Amino acid sequence: MDQNSKTAKESVVTMTELVLPNDTNMFGNLMGGRLMYWMDIAAALSAMKHCGTPVVTASVDNISFENPIKLGNAVHIQARVSRAFNTSMEIFMSVWGEDALHQYKYKSNEAYFTFVALDPNGKPRKVPNLIPETEDEVKLFEGALRRRQVRLILGGKMQPNDATELKALFTK
Template sequence: MEKAGKKAKESRTVMTQIIFPLDTNHHDTMFGGKVMEYMDKVAAISAMRHARMQVVTASTDSLDFVAPIKVGEVIEIEAYVTRTNHSSMEVYVSVQSENLFSGHKTTTVTAFFTFVALDDYGKPAQVAPIIPETEEECSLYESAPERYMLRKKRIRQRNLTV
């Protein structure tokens, strides 16, 4: 039995952080791994909001660092579920930096995370389909099957070389 659909906005999650010197490298820009940690946390919360159960990160792809994040800036990490399959959820995550003095905002990182919902026994569990509403949600929803196929192809190729 298929679950009733849920709106993408119901999974929307936002986290704001100020970037301190300990978050940065010798260029005074944020460590990429630290950004990825925050992105994974926000994406996991988004997936749990959608599934209303435990989730695990299955993959991360298209992680694109498009601009540096500087010490003293604030970052806003936003995530929401873009599409689901039986037990998996694709979550779009974007990071925007802001210079608090000028107010200038820049998109700095974007990525797609895949999570799998787990039942009480740690087995994959069915999740509700997504109902996109905004132009961005609809665009990401429509393009998700292509990303899904690319992920599957990448995993198959990796398994053949192991």
């Protein structure tokens, strides 16, 4: 591994929050916006660990909530870099709740955020390469290029015909 590369495990951040009354909606569930705020912080910390520079959020992929997190439960957010591109990084997050009273953990959701590294002048700067090591890390790494192409197409920065990784899924 060269000095311009890092492993996914080097970027892992696990953040834990307690769901308090001010964090909930009228049903006693954690508000989605509050969770997204915490996820943005965890993802930024992971991206900063990877590149060692300030970062900004570039995009947030679809966030679907599988299970609500209740008042009084803990929220655990694990973030790690799934792929590094030139100046941007895709961060994969898994979120789960923990009911301490009944002694169980449950999955809440997963999401991908994209961050861009900045130089001292606020301009994008090159980030270290990512070396996936585990089977899960390789799957996330390989899928990241397709997810990036979807983001670029939806953002108007790529023409669908130029999305070779996506097209390969549908043509032989």
